[in-house]
Amino acid sequence: MTCRLTQPSIAGPYSVFDYMFHIDGTMEVRLSASGYLQGGYWEPLQEGYGGRIREHSMGNLHDHVINYKVDLDIAGLENSLLETIAGQEIVEQPWLEDDEWGRTVIQQKITRRIIETEDEALLNPRGYAIHAGYNPIHNTIVGSRRLLNNANWARYNLAVSLRKETEPSSSSMWNMNLPGKPTVDFHKFFDGDNITQDDLVVWVNVGTHHMPQAEDSPNTKTTVAMSSFLLTPLNYFDSDISLESTNAILLSAPSQPGEPWGFDDYGVKQDFTCVPETPPPFEYLDPKVYDEEGRLKESESVEDMRKMAEMYHRIKFELYIKTKHNATCVSTVSD
Ligand SMILES: [Cu+2]
Known part of the structure; x- marks a missing residue:
């Protein structure tokens, strides 16, 4: 039994974010890339730079790397790695x-x-373990001029730093504009601070080395373009905590073979089903879009939203053609 929260992103880079809270105290974070594949034109010189998915079309080879800041406080703020x-x-x-x-x-x-340091008092500490789940990932490309220091966070599977109010996130929305001197340079977080028995932050990357294939068209498959990590108790509890759930049933063996087993259901009724009532039909409402200040924006056309989401990797080229009736025709071409 697991509580699972799923959050799809509907604009920009396409992904599904899952947060699973397992009954043994484990928390699982899973990312699944999905959405409309941005293709390219195939010709033989493209071999090695992507996957041919039709006679004249291809999906370009690329990485998705998404960085989570994990601010875990295990039985207090003083934590070690x-x-x-x-x-x-x-x-x-x-x-x-x-x-x-x-x-x-x-x-x-x-x-x-x-x-960092040895500490004899911590030979068998209570803690949480960080486990790699599906497809641990970091960025393949290092040294590109577009990624000098602005995506330093993407180079590692995992990093641990001292928690500081001045380091709220590993990047910023302005980082792409200043590759050499970004607003947030992740490497500057790592300036020799001692990280034993202090308030720590773990930075974990999930993502996909995405070599597109025919079945990624029209939508990338969430089943394999998926990556996850788990935070799981490590000697944190005295035993498996799921045994303490109120719907546990303790069975005792019968004294005579063939007789029914005795049970103690701790007074929790078993004569019902958890199947929920039929939900109402899906509704397809206008997506809510918020600006940088968190204010709800007015509704925009799908084409305008797509233009905004893809602007940073398009060569913007708009044709304004005046017709007889003075109407305007606009078209946008991606690179
Ligand atoms: Cu992709």
């Missing part, structure tokens, strides 16, 4: 007496390390 690596070691077992295989074996070993 524990690196946990599963590796292997070679050991000699003196009791092994096998002429062919010898006495050495290779076995698994876990290495744990508090990042």
Whole structure:
């Protein structure tokens, strides 16, 4: 049983955001890219830069990288980062007496390390673990002039910094205009602060290395263009917390084989179904659009909204053709 919140984005870059709250205390964040594929013209020189999806059309190779700021406070503000690596070691077992295989074996070993400083008092801390889910991602391209410092946050799967009021987000809407000296330079967050037993922030990237295929047309498939991470309790509870849910049922084995099992349902009635009432039919209302100040904007045509959403990667070219009746014809061409 899981509580799942799904938030689709309806304008601009296309994505579905899922937040799942599992009954064991795990929180799962999942991103699924979707939406109308912005295609290009295929010819043989394009081989290696995308996927051919029709005779004359292709989808360009690109990355989606979306950065989450995870401001977790685990049992208080004083948190540390524990690196946990599963590796292997070679050991000699003196009791092994096998002429062919010898006495050495290779076995698994876990290495744990508090990042920055050692702290003996934290050998078995209560915490939350960050798990990679589907398709952990970071940006493929490093060194592009358009991405000098304005998308530094996209270079990593995960980063951890000291929480500061002056560092509310890893980027800003103005970052794309100043690649070399952006409004928010993510690398400046990392200036040597100690991150043991303090208020920490985790920056996690999800996204997709998107090599479009025929089935991405007309809409990118959310099933595979998907990425996620999980925040899950690590010795935070004394046992699986889901056992404490009020609808748990404790069964006891019958004294005679074949007899019914005894049960304790803690007084929670079982003679009902959770199937909800039939919801009303879908309505397709005008999307609400807000400006930079959070004010509701007046309704715009779909073409105007699309122009705004795609403006930053279009070469804007508008033709104004005066006709006999002085009407105006407008067309826009993307790059
Ligand atoms: Cu894509």
